[in-house]
Amino acid sequence: MSRYIESELKPFQAKAYQAGDFFDISDADVRGKWAVFFFYPADFTFVCPTELGDLADNYAEFQKLGVEIYSVSTDTHFTHKAWHDSSETIGKIQYPMIGDPTGTLTRNFGVMIEEEGIADRGTFVIDPEGKVQIVEITAGGIGRDAQELLRKIKAAQYIAAHPGEVCPAKWKEGEETLAPSLDLVGKI
Numbered sequence: 001m002s003r004y005i006e007s008e009l010k011p012f013q014a015k016a017y018q019a020g021d022f023f024d025i026s027d028a029d030v031r032g033k034w035a036v037f038f039f040y041p042a043d044f045t046f047v048c049p050t051e052l053g054d055l056a057d058n059y060a061e062f063q064k065l066g067v068e069i070y071s072v073s074t075d076t077h078f079t080h081k082a083w084h085d086s087s088e089t090i091g092k093i094q095y096p097m098i099g100d101p102t103g104t105l106t107r108n109f110g111v112m113i114e115e116e117g118i119a120d121r122g123t124f125v126i127d128p129e130g131k132v133q134i135v136e137i138t139a140g141g142i143g144r145d146a147q148e149l150l151r152k153i154k155a156a157q158y159i160a161a162h163p164g165e166v167c168p169a170k171w172k173e174g175e176e177t178l179a180p181s182l183d184l185v186g187k188i
Contacts, residue, residue, distance in 0.1 A: 009130040010108040016070075017080040018096040025070075025098060027130070034067040034153065035126040038144075039111050039119040043075045043083040043090075047143045051121075053089040058146040062095075067125075067153055069095035074118055076101050111137060125153055127160060 013026045038055065040048040055062075055069055062069055073080075077099035083090050084097070098105065100119075106112040111122035123144060125134035133156045138144060155167040158177065165177040178184065 004110070004124070004132050004135040007132050009126055009132070012105045012108055014098050014100055014105055015077040016096040016098045017077045017084065019094060022077050022081070023096075025096065030068075030070070030126060031130045032128050034065065034128060034157065036062070036067060036069045036149065036153070037105075037109060037122075037124040037126065038069060038071045039106060039109065039122040039124075040071065040073050041113075041116075041118040041121070041140060042073055043079050047121075047141065048073075049087060049089045051143050052093060054144075054146040056089075056092040056094065058150060059094055061150055062146075062153075065150070065153060065157065070098050071095065072098045072100055072105055072119065074100050074103055074106055074112075123149060125149075125156060127156070133160075 009027050009030060011027050013024065016023055016025045038051070040051060042048065052071055055071070059069065071093070077097070080097040080099055084093060085091070100106050103112050103117065106119045109122060109124055111120040113120060121138045121140065121142065121144065123134070123136040124132055127133050134152050136144065151172060154173045155171055158167060158173070159165060162177070165179050167177050171177065
């Protein structure tokens with residue numbers, strides 16, 4: 001596995017579905033803001049709708065932080081629309097659903113399961129400069145948690161805005177941070 005953290009968002013072009021419309025999206029559309037690329041194996045499956053529904057239920061919180069969510073699977077944008085139209089859970093989604101039938105974007109992030117042609121469950125948080133700040137990859141049967149993702153994003157945004165500080169384990173917004181220094185060595 002290559003190093004993900006601080007790696008640069010690779011160029012891509014894809015089609016997406018959002019709010020009843022299809023549109024083109026590229027890496028240029030993502031730069032300049034915080035973004036989450038949320039890869040999942042396939043539409044019309046089992047764990048995937050629970051995760052995407054959880055993101056939908058928390059989407060307003062992500063938006064308040066200036067974060068756009070991009071769900072991505074190797075399905076087409078047409079399949080995303082069909083799923084959105086037929087599932088009550090997926091019908092709640094307001095964020096873009098990117099179709100990646102060629103697997104280009106999925107391979108760019110290193111989460112393609114080649115022998116199956118689908119994505120691992122991979123979450124990548126990209127900062128406004130286009131650099132990866134958070135990576136989470138789980139096994140197919142392990143669903144992710146939007147609240148935990150929000151906590152991690154708040155920490156990433158905090159340290160981006162406060163150079164020289166770090167967020168300790170379980171840090172939540174408003175809690176104390178640490179300023180690494182020689183004085184702290186061996187005292188935590």
